[in-house]
Amino acid sequence: MTWPDNGASAAARHRMAADLAGGGWSEWIDAFTAVPRHVFVPRFYRQDTAGAWQSVTWEEPGYLEAVYSDDALTTQVDDHGVPTSSSSQPSVMLRMLEALGADGGDQVLELGTGTGYNAALLAHRHGASHVTSVDIDTGLVEAAVRHLDTVGLQPTVVAGDGAQGCPSRAPYDRVIATVALRMIPQPLLRQAAPGAVIVVPLGYGLARLTVTGPGHAVGSFLDTPAFFMARRADGEPPQFEEVARQPTTISRMPPADLLGRLKFPASVALPGYHSCSWNSAEGELETVGLWTPDGSTATAHVSGAVRQCGPQRLWDTVESLAEVFDGEPAREDFRLIVTPTRQVVSYKGPDGPNWELPPSP
Numbered sequence: 001m002t003w004p005d006n007g008a009s010a011a012a013r014h015r016m017a018a019d020l021a022g023g024g025w026s027e028w029i030d031a032f033t034a035v036p037r038h039v040f041v042p043r044f045y046r047q048d049t050a051g052a053w054q055s056v057t058w059e060e061p062g063y064l065e066a067v068y069s070d071d072a073l074t075t076q077v078d079d080h081g082v083p084t085s086s087s088s089q090p091s092v093m094l095r096m097l098e099a100l101g102a103d104g105g106d107q108v109l110e111l112g113t114g115t116g117y118n119a120a121l122l123a124h125r126h127g128a129s130h131v132t133s134v135d136i137d138t139g140l141v142e143a144a145v146r147h148l149d150t151v152g153l154q155p156t157v158v159a160g161d162g163a164q165g166c167p168s169r170a171p172y173d174r175v176i177a178t179v180a181l182r183m184i185p186q187p188l189l190r191q192a193a194p195g196a197v198i199v200v201p202l203g204y205g206l207a208r209l210t211v212t213g214p215g216h217a218v219g220s221f222l223d224t225p226a227f228f229m230a231r232r233a234d235g236e237p238p239q240f241e242e243v244a245r246q247p248t249t250i251s252r253m254p255p256a257d258l259l260g261r262l263k264f265p266a267s268v269a270l271p272g273y274h275s276c277s278w279n280s281a282e283g284e285l286e287t288v289g290l291w292t293p294d295g296s297t298a299t300a301h302v303s304g305a306v307r308q309c310g311p312q313r314l315w316d317t318v319e320s321l322a323e324v325f326d327g328e329p330a331r332e333d334f335r336l337i338v339t340p341t342r343q344v345v346s347y348k349g350p351d352g353p354n355w356e357l358p359p360s361p
């Protein structure tokens with residue numbers, strides 16, 4: 001054994017795998033039992049009560065419990081305090097790996113190497129020569145390769161924009177992303193074998209598609225919520241100063257609905273949207289903000305006052321969703337059809353409400 005381990009880490013790992021199994025068993029549970037998450041997450045960050053990020057390492061109390069819990073762990077934060085990489089929530093990873101349904105000989109492409117933990121699970125199960133993983137962050141790729149090597153696994157890990165795939169290793173039978181996309185990038189479809197399965201976070205849901213022909217795929221969303229960090233790509237920052245100068249209109253729905261029951265449909269209708277909220281000193285919600293990569297921005301105060309600016313009237317779209325859905329719609333009622341020219345998500349069948357995703361890069 002060349003990686004730090006002791007009775008406590010081994011016991012914690014087995015306990016987490018048993019919890020994930022929930023009394024059942026799959027080859028993925030074997031992988032979670034065998035692959036040491038702590039090697040890939042030697043340090044993670046958590047926010048203190050003042051919102052500052054504090055690093056937690058092996059020496060700190062609570063480190064092993066957190067690393068072998070069913071929690072997503074922030075593993076990198078930029079100079080502005082924004083998380084830029086994380087180790088995803090193990091139960092969501094398991095759900096995605098199961099949905100991928102890969103067989104022994106399949107070639108698998110992963111977008112978003114991050115710590116390398118998911119690539120390690122894939123390599124453990126399928127053999128390292130069957131796994132290719134791409135991350136946009138060179139420093140993360142270097143660390144992931146080092147940690148994979150530590151546990152004796154050498155899948156192909158490359159630095160680049162995952163949306164471009166990795167043509168030199170194509171074709172792929174399975175494609176999995178652990179970074180949220182706004183649409184299915186066409187390069188991935190071009191690099192996929194006929195009948196390939198693609199499992200990706202699309203907005204705040206997990207889409208599972210089957211490739212039906214060159215540039216074509218169909219599928220639907222899993223019932224699992226997903227909150228992955230967005231693919232790094234160009235985008236405008238929110239225009240909060242500009243929006244504050246706009247005249248107000250009155251919202252036809254409670255602003256809090258965007259943060260709850262409409263979170264997923266809004267991510268389909270407004271691909272790539274971000275939201276934030278401002279609370280009172282007592283912790284009560286005061287204002288919800290949202291913006292999209294084209295710079296469109298909206299704010300909605302709990303009093304109902306709405307302000308909007310930019311090319312899209314974002315709050316108008318959110319209000320239209322509130323009229324379509326009574327409560328929180330089930331993710332599995334949404335289907336996705338991808339062609340070389342259009343990508344459309346529909347609700348409860350092709351004749352139901354539908355939304356077009358942005359064009360592929």
Ligand SMILES: C[S@@+](CC[C@H](N)C(=O)[O-])C[C@H]1O[C@@H](n2cnc3c(N)ncnc32)[C@H](O)[C@@H]1O
Nearest residue numbers: 085112114115118135136161162178179231232
């Ligand atoms: C949630 S983390 C991935 C977790 C990872 N699978 C693991 O097991 O640790 C998301 C990762 O996506 C990467 N990422 C962001 N934009 C990307 C892009 N355009 N192409 C490839 N990777 C990207 C980030 O650098 C980050 O490491």
